[in-house]
Amino acid sequence: MASRLENEPALIQAARRGDLEAFNTLVLHYQDGVYALVYRILGEPAAAADVAQDAFIIAYRHLRDYRGGSFRAWVFRIATNACYDELRRRKRRPATLFDDLPGAEADDGPxxxxxxxxxxxxxxxxxxxxxxxxxxxxxxxxxxxxxxxxxxxxxxxxxxxxxxxxxxxxxxxxxxxxxxxxxxxxxxxxxxxxxxxxxxxxxx
Amino acid sequence: MARDLTPHDYEQLSAYLDGVLSEAERRALEARLLDEPDLRRELEALRATVVLIHGLPPVKAPRDFTLTAQMARPPRLLFLPTTAAFSAVSAAAATLLVALGLVLLLSRSGSPAAAPPPMLDEPAVALQMTMPAEQETTKQNMTATLAAATPLAEMALEFAEAAASAAQDSTLQGEDQAAPADAMLAPAPAGALPEAPPPAGTLGRVFGAQAEEAFDAGLTRTPSPPAALLAQPAALTFTPGAASLAAQATMTPTSLPTATLTRTPRPSPSPTPQPTPLPPPAPALAAPDGLGIVLLLAGGLLLALALATTVIRRRS
CATH class of the missing domain: 1.10.10.10 (Winged helix-like DNA-binding domain superfamily/Winged helix DNA-binding domain)
Structure with a gap:
């Protein structure tokens, strides 16, 4: 997670030009961090996987908005916003509040x-x-x-x-x-x- | 937790652990730590907390989140702002334009057979423009347009239902983005013709899709005074549409009985649909009202925009 991708700027450049494979290299590098973030915020594995996937799709489509700096922070920002969207959705249609969920770790935790x-x-x-x-x-x-x-x-x-x-x-x-x-x-x-x-x- | 520590103290301790205090702040805090065992103990407790949190077993992604080519395909019309607000505003604007266009056309083209009711003049327009609930306006005009477009509003509705999903599908397919707009353009002038079944179907499809949207949102019609007022003049030509819509959407039309009495359907000029936009028996449009048609066209375009952005938003 903390390790850096050596050719990250080149990968980002390639991904911006539409190189999906380059982007997927970035995905593989950051997916654990993004999933962990989303999972810790949402507290639920299934929703976390969906939101993490969405976050990477959004990131790919908005690569041109990335203006340098920490790519991880940029991806995390997208994931964070996706989490907020999900939380808002839940608030609107409250099925289960994540705070009330029993410890997810019993059956499906990390x-x-x-x-x-x-x-x-x-x-x-x-x-x-x-x-x-x-x-x-x-x-x-x-x-x-x-x-x-x-x-x-x-x-x-x-x-x-x-x-x-x-x-x-x-x-x-x-x-x-x-x-x-x-x-x-x-x-x-x-x-x-x-x-x-x-x-x-x-x-x- | 020590009671004499302030939130500011915790902020200092927390920042101290992360090494982000300024040099002066750090020195001040370290001096206090020497003198205050409570502060010292709290620092250690916070440090232990951070260590514990950091020591949680790492969470691994349950699967790869790599993108397939399908996922990577950019949504069409990405350059459009696909927010709900944008769709709503364009839908509202489209509704206003279409309503104005219809009112203009209908009132200017008053023939003995379909004389415009007195109330359908400027006051009605003003009323419509200031109506607070834009959904009401939308639905009202959906009804209006459906019925005005053809006497056989039920048929149009069937068209609409079938075509709405088809339209959505074709938009989803993502072939050419001009198609929906064209579909709107074509029927717009003809849609004002009371006797033009084929275009009515097309127009009905567009408004039908809109109707589904509204119904999806779980809107049920609660007649507000302005809407009820509007329904009376409107009912002259609008009744069939209102009735069929009501069947589908639990609408309860308020002023339909009187309206039914006043409605005088005009016979079609010929048994087969006329391709020409100016059928002889419609003197109303022998001298087409340019402004009204332009308004209808613009309204149709805006509505297409609203629909397109809605579809895109739903997909993403």
Whole structure:
């Protein structure tokens, strides 16, 4: 994800001229990041796959609007907007609110890293991850977006600003509120957590 | 969470973790961290939070999102703004133009057989232009145009239903974008003729498609005072269309009974459709009203635009 495509500018140029294969090389490079972003925002795998696919189609059709800079941030911006469209659609026709969904990881969540040491540790780690994901999902969507872009996707403040259209000050304050929100939420499951949480809660 | 920390403190801590504080801010915060254990503990908690989030197992795309040639094909008419607002505005403008054109043609061409009712003059036009709900206007004029185009409005409606999907299909096929516009151009002048069945079908198709749009949106007609007012003069020629539309769209026409009485269908000039746009028995159009026809043409074009953008938007 963080690795860069060496010939990315050339690929973008070729894709702009209609070279679909060049564009698909970019897709393969960014699809995990885009899917993860969309999945974390929407919280639902099926919808996330649809929205991610749409985002790449939109990106291809609007390649001429890309004006240099971080291509990843540009693609993420398109994916982010597609997510907002999807959320708006859901609000208009509320089927299931993603915040109310049970932890998606039970049946269809992301595969866990395969190097689980012991079954007990693996189970505990899985439980912790579920708690973290629940806490992220509990955030307001605008905070969750910034948090996902920063702490899951690894974008810096400027890239987040580029991806969301927010100014740097708003990125900074939303991210801090999102982190504080997750941190407060995680205290509810302190027995799972590293000692820093437990020490803290004993004092209060 | 320590109670004495402000949102600003959290912002500073969060930015500090990311290394984006200014030099002065960083020094100030580090000085405070030395003195304030609460602040220090909160910093560590936030740091742990970020580490935990970052440590979530990576999500992988469940499949490849590479584009097929089909997906990559650009939508036609991409240069058009395909927003809902654009479609709505062009549809509204088209409706106004068509309505004005029809009113002009009908009122100027008043023959003994189909004398325009007094109310269908300037006040009616003004009324129509200021009608608040543009959907009402649209539907009213759909009805109007359908019925005005042919006495056999039911037939036209059947045409319309069949043709609407066909039109949509052909647009979807994406062959030549001029086709829909041509289809609109052709019937527009003839559509004003009360006795011109074949063009009526074409016009009906266009308005039929529009009708489907409106019905898709789940609109049910709730007669507002202006609409009801308008229906009375309009009913002189509009009744059949209104009735058949009502059957399909749960419309409840308010002023139809009286209207039916006043309607006097004119016989067709000949059993077979006349290709010439000026059939002798229609003295109304022996001297065609240029302005009215121009308005109809422009309205038709705008409507084609509205339909095209709607179809494109639905696809994407």
């Amino acid at each position: 595969a866990l890293a395969a190097d689980a040491p012991t079954p007990e540790q693996a189970a505990q780690q899985a439980e912790l991850n579920r708690a973290i994901e629940r806490c992220i999902r509990a955030l307001q969507s605008d905070q969750r977006l910034v948090l996902v872009l920063s702490d899951i996707e690894g974008l810096n403040y400027q890239e987040i600003a580029d991806s969301t259209g927010l100014n740097l000050g708003t990125v900074k304050s939303r991210l801090s509120r999102a982190r504080a929100g997750v941190r407060a939420c995680l205290q509810a499951v302190q027995e799972l957590l590293p000692s820093v949480y437990r020490l803290n809660s004993e004092r209060e």
